[in-house]
Amino acid sequence: xxxxxxxxxxxxxxxxxxxxxxxxxxxxxxxxxxxxxxxxxxxxxxxxxxxxxxxxxxxxxxxxxxxxxxxxxxxxxxxxxxxxxxxxxxxxxxxxxxxxxxxxxxxxxxxxxxxxxxxxxxxxxxxxxxxxxxxxxxxxxxxxxxxxxxxxxxxxxxxxxxxxxxxxxxxxxxxxxxxxxxxxxxxxxxxxxxxxxxxxxxxxxxxxxxxxxxxxxxxxxxxxxxxxxxxxxxxxxxxxxxxxxxxxxxxxxxxxxxxxxxxxxxxxxxxxxxxxxxxxxxxxxxxxxxxxxxxxxxxxxxxxxxxxxxxxxxxxxxxxxxxxxxxxxxxxxxxxxxxxxxxxxxxxxxxxxxxxxx
Amino acid sequence: xxxxxxxxxxxxxxxxxxxxxxxxxxxxxxxxxxxxxxxxxxxxxxxxxxxxxxxxxxxxxxxxxxxxxxxxxxxxxxxxxxxxxxxxxxxxxxxxxxxxxxxxxxxxxxxxxxxxxxxxxxxxxxxxxxxxxxxxxxxxxxxxxxxxxxxxxxxxxxxxxxxxxxxxxxxxxxxxxxxxxxxxxxxxxxxxxxxxxx
Numbered sequence: 001x002x003x004x005x006x007x008x009x010x011x012x013x014x015x016x017x018x019x020x021x022x023x024x025x026x027x028x029x030x031x032x033x034x035x036x037x038x039x040x041x042x043x044x045x046x047x048x049x050x051x052x053x054x055x056x057x058x059x060x061x062x063x064x065x066x067x068x069x070x071x072x073x074x075x076x077x078x079x080x081x082x083x084x085x086x087x088x089x090x091x092x093x094x095x096x097x098x099x100x101x102x103x104x105x106x107x108x109x110x111x112x113x114x115x116x117x118x119x120x121x122x123x124x125x126x127x128x129x130x131x132x133x134x135x136x137x138x139x140x141x142x143x144x145x146x147x148x149x150x151x152x153x154x155x156x157x158x159x160x161x162x163x164x165x166x167x168x169x170x171x172x173x174x175x176x177x178x179x180x181x182x183x184x185x186x187x188x189x190x191x192x193x194x195x196x197x198x199x200x201x202x203x204x205x206x207x208x209x210x211x212x213x214x215x216x217x218x219x220x221x222x223x224x225x226x227x228x229x230x231x232x233x234x235x236x237x238x239x240x241x242x243x244x245x246x247x248x249x250x251x252x253x254x255x256x257x258x259x260x261x262x263x264x265x266x267x268x269x270x271x272x273x274x275x276x277x278x279x280x281x282x283x284x285x286x287x288x289x290x291x292x293x294x295x296x297x298x299x300x301x302x303x304x305x306x307x308x309x310x311x312x313x314x315x316x317x318x319x320x321x322x323x324x325x326x327x328x329x330x331x332x333x334x335x336x337x338x339x340x341x342x343x344x345x346x347x348x349x350x351x352x353x354x355x356x357x358x
Numbered sequence: 359x360x361x362x363x364x365x366x367x368x369x370x371x372x373x374x375x376x377x378x379x380x381x382x383x384x385x386x387x388x389x390x391x392x393x394x395x396x397x398x399x400x401x402x403x404x405x406x407x408x409x410x411x412x413x414x415x416x417x418x419x420x421x422x423x424x425x426x427x428x429x430x431x432x433x434x435x436x437x438x439x440x441x442x443x444x445x446x447x448x449x450x451x452x453x454x455x456x457x458x459x460x461x462x463x464x465x466x467x468x469x470x471x472x473x474x475x476x477x478x479x480x481x482x483x484x485x486x487x488x489x490x491x492x493x494x495x496x497x498x499x500x501x502x503x504x505x506x507x508x509x510x511x512x513x514x515x516x517x518x519x520x521x522x523x524x525x526x527x528x529x530x531x532x533x534x535x536x537x538x539x540x541x542x543x544x545x546x547x548x549x550x551x552x553x554x555x556x
Contacts, residue, residue, distance in 0.1 A: 194369040
């Protein structure tokens with residue numbers, strides 16, 4: 001299908017909106033009625049047609065507007081994109097991976113023409129037609145990682161692998177769930193995850209690291225992660241927290257349906273061929289509560305997950321103060337019926353909401 | 359009593375050790391304030407004869423006792439910043455096998471450690487021991503400014519003036535802990551500052 005790109009904002013007047021298509025393909029992150037940390041990795045080898053899993057780098061209706069938002073963030077704070085000097089080769093690897101994947105997966109939107117090291121890249125949605133020399137930085141307007149991630153949705157952490165460890169040595173981070181690339185750059189896997197509660201004691205990071213170190217070229221992996229955001233704000237950075245934090249307090253029973261968003265990260269992991277680095281795209285999807293509630297299964301399940309989430313996790317994810325109001329709203333969509341296993345909406349087979357007044 | 363037992367914390371927080379004599383032909387010791395005591399504890403004539411000792415008093419008075427150790431070179435610097443060019447010059451001449459001893463506040467040790475790593479010495483060649491003040495060197499995540507010697511939580515950023523709370527999350531590159539706005543969700547509601555470990 002041809003994607004109709006939205007003209008929308010993720011700040012100020014917040015005109016962001018999901019079409020019915022986008023709602024149905026939203027990566028709902030709960031495969032059962034409760035949630036606890038787990039490594040939950042699976043192979044990233046496609047998925048149901050039209051789902052966010054289908055392509056290596058999903059492109060959706062928010063693409064063009066998200067890239068405009070990224071450009072604004074970088075304009076105000078160039079430190080959101082950094083690469084330590086030894087990571088340039090990994091940047092070229094990433095540029096090749098994204099250009100090759102997008103041109104193969106979306107031939108109507110992207111084209112890559114290669115003649116030796118003379119490359120021509122056409123990005124139709126963003127109006128780019130650019131010829132350059134592969135591996136020659138002087139032929140690009142930015143470093144290779146910055147150049148290509150200004151044209152790809154989601155944050156990108158580029159991890160160097162040495163001494164049986166992963167190091168956060170480069171990244172493009174403008175849509176983060178509250179972590180600072182500028183602060184964390186150069187840290188190892190355990191250090192940058194240090195503030196996450198509980199998971200260290202559960203051995204989650206030891207197991208995840210072991211899995212990630214063994215990812216092979218051509219065999220990427222993926223997992224989902226989630227948090228909550230008031231307003232469809234992409235730039236929930238700690239850098240700007242003193243500006244956006246107050247928005248959390250603007251939630252009321254009257255506006256919660258359209259103001260409160262479930263924020264889901266599709267995290268993928270690709271081994272890069274020349275540098276042996278690992279690239280970790282963190283793609284952010286937002287969906288308002290009222291849009292989620294159009295899927296009966298998700299309505300039932302979200303209420304149960306949020307209700308039963310341990311206090312420590314609700315605090316870490318930053319919505320402990322708003323949880324009672326969320327539950328008041330969500331409970332209207334939980335009629336107590338069982339839910340089918342798995343994350344998919346199952347609109348054909350799951351029963352509609354049973355009125356509790358009946 | 360200048361030894362402090364830091365409470366158990368998250369994995370990015372550095373863990374400091376206890377200095378011990380290592381064998382080697384070249385030794386560099388940097389002692390800040392009460393860190394002088396850690397040097398006095400391990401000094402032997404043989405060790406000090408091969409040592410370049412740098413002392414940053416920060417209002418303490420150990421100079422005479424340290425000078426009496428007869429180190430190969432002794433330098434008393436008025437501040438870490440003032441001593442930095444000299445430290446870099448010493449590290450420039452460094453060859454493998456240099457043993458480095460850092461003792462004093464976390465801020466000084468963290469900064470000096472990153473200088474030592476920059477010249478390519480392995481971290482195994484660096485020993486540390488915390489002595490004296492438990493104040494922290496803090497980076498404001500908002501304006502990126504560094505506030506030195508922070509003793510209370512929350513504190514006011516010396517650069518942008520925001521009220522910041524003190525996190526345990528630590529960056530070796532910045533040699534600093536992270537400070538984050540404490541009243542972002544309730545402007546003006548700033549808790550009464552208290553000691554970081556109170």
